[in-house]
Amino acid sequence: MKIGIPRETRPGETRVATTPEIVKKLLGLGFQVQVEAGAGAAAHYLDADYAAAGAKLVGRDQVFLSDLLLKVRRPTKEEIQAMRPNSLYIGPIESCGEDAGIAALRNKNIQVLAVERIPRISRAQSMDVLSSQSNIAGYRAVIEAAAHYGRFFPMMMTSAGSAKPARLIVLGAGVAGLQAIATARRLGAEVSAYDVRPETREQIESLGAKAIQLDIGENGTGEGGYAKELSEAAQAKQQAALAEVLAQAHILIATAQIPCRPAPVLITEAVVRRMRPGSVIVDLAAANGGNCPLTEPDQVVVKEGVILVGYTNFPAKMPSDASAFYANNLFQLLKILVEPSEAGPVLKALDQDEITKAMRVGS
Numbered sequence: 001m002k003i004g005i006p007r008e009t010r011p012g013e014t015r016v017a018t019t020p021e022i023v024k025k026l027l028g029l030g031f032q033v034q035v036e037a038g039a040g041a042a043a044h045y046l047d048a049d050y051a052a053a054g055a056k057l058v059g060r061d062q063v064f065l066s067d068l069l070l071k072v073r074r075p076t077k078e079e080i081q082a083m084r085p086n087s088l089y090i091g092p093i094e095s096c097g098e099d100a101g102i103a104a105l106r107n108k109n110i111q112v113l114a115v116e117r118i119p120r121i122s123r124a125q126s127m128d129v130l131s132s133q134s135n136i137a138g139y140r141a142v143i144e145a146a147a148h149y150g151r152f153f154p155m156m157m158t159s160a161g162s163a164k165p166a167r168l169i170v171l172g173a174g175v176a177g178l179q180a181i182a183t184a185r186r187l188g189a190e191v192s193a194y195d196v197r198p199e200t201r202e203q204i205e206s207l208g209a210k211a212i213q214l215d216i217g218e219n220g221t222g223e224g225g226y227a228k229e230l231s232e233a234a235q236a237k238q239q240a241a242l243a244e245v246l247a248q249a250h251i252l253i254a255t256a257q258i259p260c261r262p263a264p265v266l267i268t269e270a271v272v273r274r275m276r277p278g279s280v281i282v283d284l285a286a287a288n289g290g291n292c293p294l295t296e297p298d299q300v301v302v303k304e305g306v307i308l309v310g311y312t313n314f315p316a317k318m319p320s321d322a323s324a325f326y327a328n329n330l331f332q333l334l335k336i337l338v339e340p341s342e343a344g345p346v347l348k349a350l351d352q353d354e355i356t357k358a359m360r361v362g363s
């Protein structure tokens, strides 16, 4: 069975779906691996290293004719046209419902396993692409905040004067938020965090941050460990209760999201106006409308004297590690997907395992 690794073409995408190290492991499972020339270049994985690991370097047309295609971003219309009928695609589908791309894949009888639908269960942790990439996003968000902030994060006492520690608040304590807390603490900021799910309090405190608690008259815990969308009344209460504490912060790292829904507005324009000039808001929800309505996707803007960072692809800013984690996630998934045989690995029925069953799209 031939695995294909194409070069990603989405603007700003630097990651690649496998690395030379993982190529060796895929060969160990009995796969053949073909990599499009230059596929890893933006992530600093060289063609020569893929070849030395045992991959075959091929052109773009040939890579899309693989039996099993691994990607970092959803295939474009042209890519779906180039894909082999009856093949298998594993990667993101980046859609919450039916759309033209999913229909086009179905028309070619291409089976689809969407990596963002991997269930959040212990057995699937090593395959959990959302977690590995969110972890990177949380780290990188704090690094971006530090780079844009015109002051120190830690307390500094020098002969030229002293600086107070930055007051940093993380909104949303999921995978990205918890990593942001840990990173900001390592840099010496004074860190607090808030999440609508009460069970996050212990996790926030275990990382040495202060948990902000609000009475908004509703429990935000939804299904599968995710948050649910609050009623309008509870949202208004939440914004009002957060306003005072957020206005006093110097850095906000906003990570609050609800799957397949617009991101909740937690940082109102009125709050931004009250923040000290030079404060920084990094809004990881920018692609979904933002936790702050002033954020502009993929832009860094200054509004009301506050620097708003709206990058929508933080993992692409750390492509070497992001690709390595992603590649390993997919390798762990492939291990449960195939059975060895003399003639090479054989694909199991996709509805046989609860993980692959949950990932299936359009069939």
Ligand SMILES: NC(=O)c1ccc[n+]([C@@H]2O[C@H](COP(=O)([O-])OP(=O)(O)OC[C@H]3O[C@@H](n4cnc5c(N)ncnc54)[C@H](O)[C@@H]3O)[C@@H](O)[C@H]2O)c1
Binding pocket: 119, 120, 121, 122, 124, 125, 128, 130, 131, 134, 171, 172, 173, 174, 175, 176, 177, 194, 195, 196, 197, 220, 224, 225, 226, 227, 228, 230, 255, 256, 257, 258, 259, 264, 266
């Ligand atoms: N394999 C596993 O067991 C596993 C792996 C990873 C994550 N998880 C769990 O999955 C869940 C989702 O994690 P995620 O990081 O993907 O979440 P996410 O990216 O969907 O959301 C980020 C955070 O925003 C919070 N949020 C949403 N609305 C909010 C609001 N109005 N105000 C404040 N905060 C709000 C959510 O509660 C969540 O913690 C978590 O419970 C996490 O612990 C489990």
